[in-house]
Amino acid sequence: MKTVLITGANRGIGLQFTKQYAEAGYTVFATTRTPLESAELNALANKLGNIKVLSLDITDEKQIAGIKSMLNGQAIDILIANAGYYGPKDETSQFGQLDQVEWLKTLHINTIAPLKFAEALIDNLLLGNERKIAFLSSKMGSMTDNGSGGSYIYRSSKAALNAATKSLAIDLAEYDVKVVALHPGWVLTDMGGPNALINSETSVKGMRSVINKLTEKTSGSFVAYDGQPIPW
Numbered sequence: 001m002k003t004v005l006i007t008g009a010n011r012g013i014g015l016q017f018t019k020q021y022a023e024a025g026y027t028v029f030a031t032t033r034t035p036l037e038s039a040e041l042n043a044l045a046n047k048l049g050n051i052k053v054l055s056l057d058i059t060d061e062k063q064i065a066g067i068k069s070m071l072n073g074q075a076i077d078i079l080i081a082n083a084g085y086y087g088p089k090d091e092t093s094q095f096g097q098l099d100q101v102e103w104l105k106t107l108h109i110n111t112i113a114p115l116k117f118a119e120a121l122i123d124n125l126l127l128g129n130e131r132k133i134a135f136l137s138s139k140m141g142s143m144t145d146n147g148s149g150g151s152y153i154y155r156s157s158k159a160a161l162n163a164a165t166k167s168l169a170i171d172l173a174e175y176d177v178k179v180v181a182l183h184p185g186w187v188l189t190d191m192g193g194p195n196a197l198i199n200s201e202t203s204v205k206g207m208r209s210v211i212n213k214l215t216e217k218t219s220g221s222f223v224a225y226d227g228q229p230i231p232w
């Protein structure tokens with residue numbers, strides 16, 4: 001029985017990851033900040049039976065420690081660090097009025113917390129057979145792709161996540177742990193908004209295929225949902 005842990009599983013891309021992996025027969029540890037209010041996730045868990053809902057604010061070190069001790073001795077094949085935050089979309093994300101508090105919050109959620117969570121669960125990953133970590137990044141974190149400027153807060157948080165992804169892939173190679181930064185496409189979710197180009201079903205189907213094909217050779221790469229490499 002394979003096991004996957006997904007953060008931010010109550011809505012959007014995380015909920016879709018939970019659905020598809022559970023339907024594929026995986027045991028899914030699905031984290032949400034608000035277990036009691038996560039109606040769609042709870043309904044899915046009741047229907048499928050192989051989803052365990054856990055409470056986690058990814059920025060809370062005590063809660064991370066709680067998950068670590070709760071999962072002590074539990075193998076996890078794949079860790080999907082999906083929870084993310086865009087930060088402000090107004091002028092406070094633009095040069096001239098950059099909001100320092102929001103910037104730090106966004107860096108905490110998108111960059112620091114996923115790495116701290118991976119750090120906490122490394123023993124569980126080493127007990128698994130697949131040994132894979134997928135970080136939900138964004139093409140907006142690509143320096144090469146940035147032709148429009150702006151979005152300082154979100155872009156820098158994902159670029160920093162990419163840098164950490166690369167280091168982690170190198171550092172964990174000797175333990176056969178594979179690490180990838182994923183661009184999910186522009187996806188119809190609360191974050192992606194109504195003009196997005198693809199639905200979460202298509203995005204997650206593609207990313208599952210990328211994760212499935214992830215090897216020690218492709219570890220440390222930045223890949224879109226359709227398998228296309230993204231330039232750093």
Ligand code: NDP
Nearest residue numbers: 008012013033057058083084136138186187189190191192
């Ligand atoms: P949504 O905004 O729809 O969902 C975000 C998820 O992250 C929610 O489950 C949210 O929980 C959770 N989250 C936010 N902050 C925290 C926190 N502190 N602790 C725990 N969970 C938290 O986003 P998407 O589903 O669209 O995005 C998923 C990932 O994909 C993100 O990392 C995003 O940056 C990335 N991405 C998305 C794109 C898109 O087009 N949608 C494009 C490129 C990248 P809650 O409900 O409690 O707020």
